[in-house]
Amino acid sequence: MPLSLRNKKIIISAGASGIGWATAKVCLSKGAIVYICDIDKKLLIKTNKHPLTNKRLFSYLCDASDENEVSNFFNQINKKTKKIDALINNVGIAGPTGTIEKLNSDDWEQTLKVNVISHFYFTKLAIPMLKKNKGGSIISISSGAGIMGFPLRSPYAASKWAVIGLTKTLAMELGKFKIRANAICPGTIKGDRMVRVIRDKSKFLKVSKKIIEKEFVSMASMNCWIYEEDIGNICSFLISKEGERISGQAIPVDGNATRMD
Numbered sequence: 415m416p417l418s419l420r421n422k423k424i425i426i427s428a429g430a431s432g433i434g435w436a437t438a439k440v441c442l443s444k445g446a447i448v449y450i451c452d453i454d455k456k457l458l459i460k461t462n463k464h465p466l467t468n469k470r471l472f473s474y475l476c477d478a479s480d481e482n483e484v485s486n487f488f489n490q491i492n493k494k495t496k497k498i499d500a501l502i503n504n505v506g507i508a509g510p511t512g513t514i515e516k517l518n519s520d521d522w523e524q525t526l527k528v529n530v531i532s533h534f535y536f537t538k539l540a541i542p543m544l545k546k547n548k549g550g551s552i553i554s555i556s557s558g559a560g561i562m563g564f565p566l567r568s569p570y571a572a573s574k575w576a577v578i579g580l581t582k583t584l585a586m587e588l589g590k591f592k593i594r595a596n597a598i599c600p601g602t603i604k605g606d607r608m609v610r611v612i613r614d615k616s617k618f619l620k621v622s623k624k625i626i627e628k629e630f631v632s633m634a635s636m637n638c639w640i641y642e643e644d645i646g647n648i649c650s651f652l653i654s655k656e657g658e659r660i661s662g663q664a665i666p667v668d669g670n671a672t673r674m675d
């Protein structure tokens with residue numbers, strides 16, 4: 415079977431664990447060359463030991479919310495390649511849990527900085543490399559909280575709606591360069607992040623973790639978890655030839671989530 419991402423060069427922010435790492439593995443398994451950055455050095459070292467990497471994974475330490483560090487990350491990549499096929503803006507933190515009156519402005523600002531402003535830093539530097547490539551794909555990871563309200567997580571929801579606004583605008587600005595922009599809206603992902611989210615919500619509401627977990631899963635009509643690889647697979651499809659006329663979309667991968675409360 416031909417490798418659908420053979421030699422495609424893909425940058426992934428926050429790629430050392432969770433959805434980012436799962437996506438990196440899907441892309442590597444389809445023949446891509448992948449550049450990841452992450453704020454966690456130990457996780458980066460671990461990714462380098464994975465058998466799939468085989469000199470096709472390049473990983474760098476970088477705080478995605480620091481413009482100088484992002485610029486440094488791109489300088490390192492530019493030493494290896496001037497062109498890329500795709501940027502995956504994956505970085506995003508859960509932010510604080512609580513009603514608006516209980517949240518503080520520092521947590522609000524930090525959530526927007528990591529979840530949206532960082533995407534601006536990466537996108538700005540990736541566009542010249544995508545133009546040199548004569549086209550490509552920008553994929554930004556939003557959330558179900560980017561298409562619905564999300565009680566107790568207002569800064570997160572605001573940041574994820576912003577990601578979609580940015581995506582739709584980029585698709586219009588960059589279409590003439592054959593650069594596509596899409597957002598993915600994952601549902602409740604089985605993984606470490608949801609363990610933390612469930613713990614925080616259970617603490618805030620004083621309800622057991624089991625009940626909160628059941629509630630989260632039941633938000634999907636399919637009453638199911640979503641897996642990190644599901645997001646990797648849709649990213650891979652969008653980057654591949656099969657996805658070459660899809661742009662400006664916010665694509666849910668969520669088992670049909672109908673509510674987020």
Ligand SMILES: NC(=O)c1ccc[n+]([C@@H]2O[C@H](COP(=O)([O-])OP(=O)(O)OC[C@H]3O[C@@H](n4cnc5c(N)ncnc54)[C@H](O)[C@@H]3O)[C@@H](O)[C@H]2O)c1
Pocket residue numbers: 427428429430431432433434451452453454457476477478479504505506507508528555556557558599600601602603604605606607608
């Ligand atoms: N997990 C979910 O249920 C879920 C659902 C919807 C959307 N999302 C979104 O998907 C994306 C990935 O989520 P995840 O669950 O894999 O995340 P995660 O919390 O598991 O973190 C993934 C990686 O991000 C890195 N990271 C955190 N802050 C960073 C920074 N400032 N700079 C560089 N790296 C940083 C961490 O070190 C970690 O390796 C996020 O944008 C998230 O909001 C996740």
